[in-house]
Amino acid sequence: MIYLDNAATTVYKPPCVAEAVVNAMGNLGNSGRGVHGTSLTASRVIYDTRAALASLFNAPSPARVAFTSNSTEALNTAILGLFTAGDHVISTDLEHNSVLRPLYLLQQQGVAVDFIHADTQGQIHYEDFEKLLRPNTRAIVCTHASNLTGDTLDIAWIGKFAHEHGLLFIVDASQTAGALPIDMVAMSIDVLCFTGHKSLMGPQGTGGLCVAEGVEIRPLKSGGTGVQTYLPHQPAEMPTHLEAGTLNGHGIAGLGAALDFINSVGIETIHSHEMSLMQRFYEGVRNLEGVTIYGDFTRDRAPIVTLNIGDIPSGEVADILSGEFSIATRAGAHCAPRLHTALGTVEQGAVRFSFGYYNTIEDVDAAIAAVRSIAL
């Protein structure tokens, strides 16, 4: 199988990840639940992973990294935990439902939400941020890169704009954590939400949010923490403030191993490899008759090429790629309803090819040949 659905999850991961999970399952107790060896081993593994994430994203400290089960939980924690009725939030048409649905929920609770519209090419216009500002605007919530087209937003520009206007800046890094350099300080990010199982190449069920100093988020969950047992509410201190219940220590151990691997290879090296594969595929299919490609390939981006072939429904193209060519892609709406609407692809959907560190030139060439065969 040629796996080109890395934007959904990476299937092929460094071998050290599975080894770390298996090792953890035989050795880790419950973090923060005692000082016997296995509990402490869990606490140490989890802390080391916090520290690696803080270093990777230039978060203030390991304590400001809270683990969740994925990006969606991290985004829900941030979006539902920062705003109240009467606030106003700005987002964009490029967002995934993991941002949109919590925002729509906020709307029902009296929070006003405006979206920067994408044009028919899927691009936003940065001057629109100024136009949407209101006296009660509290924050900008946006993705670093569209999971549909791979187009990046200039989050350094947006972060600077947010802070110049006294706004919080919340970033969905689901498609970019591990794939592109992210620096919370340089990019003025207040809350960075990430998942562990995509470009970070860790296990599913891992993710989290990095929170800047001074940003107070109401917890999404309350419960056992192993500390401050007689306190009737969730402890105020990070990261425990946002972590109730037993953490996914086994998965986090795997994520820690993945981070070690990424640090040993280097994000720039990984990004360069993935971009070269993406570019090769793009050049190989862009001039095929009947092929329509979405997104801007003149800028740095996430390693995604999304296309349609004639008027063939995208799901059928993906099923042909899978059934006849053993190529895994993702068709449909990609949980990105607003951007599909902007692109005019609601009816047909689109087929997304997303490249990862373990893909090869041979994978790309086989995918080009398959698209050509279907298009003919």
Add this chain to the structure above:
Amino acid sequence: MREQQLRTVVTFHTTAEAMALEQICKHRGIGGKLISAPRQLSADCGIAWCAPVEETAAIRAAIEESVLEIDRIHEIMLYV
């Protein structure tokens, strides 16, 4: 260019329903496979069960006898 063929397609409300029908059909020896939910039926994504139209009666009986919740059974032209 590829030719379309008439297919029986079962759509579902949840992925769990689709998994259940796949198991039931497999158990009963009913032909078919899971496909992406056809866009002409719904733009909401998800997966569907696709089978030769000759299997329609068997699928319908399997669903009824298993008291399986599904969305609908369709007959449509598909490339797959």
